[in-house]
Amino acid sequence: MKKIDARGLSCPEPVLLLRRALQKGEDEYVILVDNGAAKENCLRFGEYQGYKVEIEAGGDDFCLHLKKKA
Amino acid sequence: MMKKTELSSFSACAGCAAKMGATALREILAGLKKQSDPRLLVGFDHSDDAAAYELCGEEVLVATTDFFPPPVADPYLYGQIAAANALSDIYAMGGEPRLALNILAVPESLSKETVRAIVAGGAERVQAAGALLAGGHTVFAETPLYGLAVWGCVKKENLWTNGGARPGDALILTKALGSGIITVAAQGELVEPDVLKKVYGRMARLNKTARDVLQNHGVHACTDITGFGLLGHTLELARAGGCSVLLDAAAIPFQAEALDFARMGFIPAGAYRNRDFAASHVEAADIDRALKDICYDPQTGGGLCCALPEKEAEACLKELHLHPETAEAALIGRVVDRREKYIYLKQKNFS
Numbered sequence: 001m002k003k004i005d006a007r008g009l010s011c012p013e014p015v016l017l018l019r020r021a022l023q024k025g026e027d028e029y030v031i032l033v034d035n036g037a038a039k040e041n042c043l044r045f046g047e048y049q050g051y052k053v054e055i056e057a058g059g060d061d062f063c064l065h066l067k068k069k070a
Numbered sequence: 071m072m073k074k075t076e077l078s079s080f081s082a083c084a085g086c087a088a089k090m091g092a093t094a095l096r097e098i099l100a101g102l103k104k105q106s107d108p109r110l111l112v113g114f115d116h117s118d119d120a121a122a123y124e125l126c127g128e129e130v131l132v133a134t135t136d137f138f139p140p141p142v143a144d145p146y147l148y149g150q151i152a153a154a155n156a157l158s159d160i161y162a163m164g165g166e167p168r169l170a171l172n173i174l175a176v177p178e179s180l181s182k183e184t185v186r187a188i189v190a191g192g193a194e195r196v197q198a199a200g201a202l203l204a205g206g207h208t209v210f211a212e213t214p215l216y217g218l219a220v221w222g223c224v225k226k227e228n229l230w231t232n233g234g235a236r237p238g239d240a241l242i243l244t245k246a247l248g249s250g251i252i253t254v255a256a257q258g259e260l261v262e263p264d265v266l267k268k269v270y271g272r273m274a275r276l277n278k279t280a281r282d283v284l285q286n287h288g289v290h291a292c293t294d295i296t297g298f299g300l301l302g303h304t305l306e307l308a309r310a311g312g313c314s315v316l317l318d319a320a321a322i323p324f325q326a327e328a329l330d331f332a333r334m335g336f337i338p339a340g341a342y343r344n345r346d347f348a349a350s351h352v353e354a355a356d357i358d359r360a361l362k363d364i365c366y367d368p369q370t371g372g373g374l375c376c377a378l379p380e381k382e383a384e385a386c387l388k389e390l391h392l393h394p395e396t397a398e399a400a401l402i403g404r405v406v407d408r409r410e411k412y413i414y415l416k417q418k419n420f421s
Contacts, residue, residue, distance in 0.1 A: 010339065011254060011336075011337070011338065011339055012254045012255070012257050012258050012335075012336050015258070015334070015335045015336060016258050019258075035339070036339075036342055037337070037338070037339035037341075037342050040335070040337070040342055041335030041336070041337055042335060043335070044332070044333060044334060044335030044337070044359075045334050045335040048333050048334045048335070
């Protein structure tokens with residue numbers, strides 16, 4: 001599972017990081033973001049690319065788990 | 071793709087997307103003492119596009135200011151977009167811009183050529199509006215900011231505010247949506263040059279022709295669609311008019327590519343701020359998420375959105391479509407008596 005830390009970045013940087021990582025085509029990813037817009041945008045990008053996305057909130061951060069849909 | 075310039079590094083989530091959210095703004099302004107004067111027709115408590123002050127005779131002075139960080143890397147285009155956006159507040163009140171002053175903040179490191187290009191772009195739009203650029207103020211700051219303070223005039227009987235929409239009115243929007251989303255996607259270098267050219271051209275286009283045409287059709291209320299997005303500004307229109315609005319999702323004009331970029335998550339943070347303040351007043355249950363995102367997308371230099379008598383709508387649209395500047399204008403909805411929600415965004419069974 002690939003981990004991406006996008007905390008401290010504002011849009012569109014987190015989505016661009018995720019896009020680059022997803023090009024490797026792995027089945028599972030975890031991305032950490034620290035603002036609501038990045039959370040929403042990474043959720044959209046993950047779903048657009050055919051991943052199931054689960055979001056876990058912790059303090060000011062959000063952790064998005066992406067799993068490739070079968 | 072977008073050419074890199076000195077401004078490239080400043081253009082993250084800029085333009086009208088940099089506007090403070092409506093909720094935060096409301097909290098700040100709530101502390102200010104409301105002044106009343108019979109000559110002040112529209113003040114800050116109206117959440118309108120510009121202030122309106124009655125002069126002698128039937129003449130009304132309309133005043134506004136608007137500025138933001140660069141939404142584009144090209145300095146001349148930045149100047150044009152910022153100026154068109156500021157001038158638009160005068161058009162949204164039905165006014166004619168007369169006098170403008172530059173508001174400029176630039177990092178010391180920025181070259182004189184770049185700063186000159188920003189100001190030249192702004193001056194070009196002010197002249198195109200038939201107004202005079204008469205001065206301004208410039209300071210050093212970490213982030214570039216450019217815009218105008220503008221004064222315009224309008225006869226009192228022709229003054230438009232965002233209040234005044236009546237049940238039975240039709241709603242017309244004069245420019246397509248999507249500029250915020252396309253601008254964010256452009257930072258990822260994902261937008262085709264011809265699409266960018268079209269979107270930037272729309273952002274820099276004056277709302278003068280739109281105002282000219284709308285003036286012939288008995289407008290009841292008008293606003294321009296900028297930082298709060300279509301739904302945010304329509305909410306203000308509905309609230310100020312004490313009515314509700316039915317929006318026909320299939321009729322709302324937007325840049326086609328914005329739909330896919332919205333699905334990919336290239337959405338400005340401002341769109342989520344707009345959603346947070348407006349969503350509880352909006353019923354949009356059966357609408358595709360990406361289309362809703364477009365309706366919350368903060369616009370830079372968006373079009374005019376007006377309420378006018380339904381019997382005028384067809385003739386008004388016909389006239390708007392005669393001009394290339396307003397060829398994409400559309401009838402997007404209608405005003406009804408106040409219901410539970412202020413806005414109903416519907417795909418089918420539009421009633």
